[in-house]
Amino acid sequence: MADPYRIVEVKPEWVVDREDMGTKTKFWYRGPDSEVEWLFKYSRPNTGEHWAEKIAAEVASVLGVRHAKVELAQFEGERGSATESFARGGRALYHGNEVLEWTVGDYDSKKKFHQSQHTLANIFEGMDRVFVRPEAASRAKRTLAEYAVLDALIGNTDRHHENWGLLWRREGDGLRGIVFVAPSFDHATSLGRELLDDRRDRFLAENRVGSYAEKGRGAIYWSENERRGPSPLELVRRAVRTYPDLFRPAVLKIVEIDASVFSQIVERIPPDWMTFSAREFALKLLYYNYEQLKEMVW
Ligand SMILES: Nc1ncnc2c1ncn2[C@@H]1O[C@H](COP(=O)(O)OP(=O)(O)OP(=O)(O)O)[C@@H](O)[C@H]1O
Ligand SMILES: [Mg+2]
CATH class of the missing domain: 3.30.200.120 (Phosphorylase Kinase; domain 1)
Incomplete structure (x- = not known):
């Protein structure tokens, strides 16, 4: 070990x-x-x-x-x-809500909860407007698709509009600069982190970790008319069909890895920092999500 x-x-x-x-x-x-x-x-x-x-x-x-x-x-x-921090060396972070306020019609950047304008389609439209060159827009969208797939794998339900962003590095005195998608951050709301052990044990005993994963509600919406966002897994299921060029490569990245790495990662959390049940549950969730993602690209 x-x-x-x-x-x-x-x-x-x-x-x-x-x-x-x-x-x-x-x-x-x-x-x-x-x-x-x-x-x-x-x-x-x-x-x-x-x-x-x-x-x-x-x-x-x-x-x-x-x-x-x-x-x-x-x-x-x-x-x-x-x-x-990745906001260093002259790089400034602009959160998703700021980006979407500049780029997407009447986007409400102040709305904290149930912000159903925070759809994948609006996020991608924002990228098309920020990046003038189509290759740059595609690169940004591919990176964001990877973040959505990561969320589906770890069960991160908190990718709201302040939990992703663009980094801007100014060049010279004017407004010229380089813009790129900020590294993924704030993954605290994942892996069943909010559950108490007796609930985890129940999910495990009843073989219902999959239903926990499917019931989670994500903060990226599919349509503005939805009252609640789909689970991070369901978002990717739909996105693989609608945006295959962006999402298939991101999902295939996961299929290429050997799922045994998950237990190697989880077992390195020091013994008294994570209970046995929390480890079991996090691993089962990762395996379930991994299998579901695999099925999406078969
Ligand atoms: N690695 C980083 N580099 C630069 N800025 C960061 C980084 N991580 C977080 N931030 C900034 O700090 C803010 C708060 O961090 P973070 O989102 O992790 O906290 P939080 O309290 O968990 O947020 P939430 O309310 O979404 O749960 C972010 O919105 C971002 O502006
Ligand atoms: Mg945050």
């Missing part, structure tokens, strides 16, 4: 700034030997948000999906995760 993942001990004197975006308590810090800032995110009590972030990032690495680097971390005795 490989070594457990390391745990970063964040010191109070490293703290740089609070982060007010998002719903969880968190702050930016910079360690003594680091040029780069990291975001420490506390894990909400009785949830596995910290291990979900770490496992998701490791799964993304294996798939070759661009993502923010994540470490398990501790601050003043509290557990959390730390994410390396």
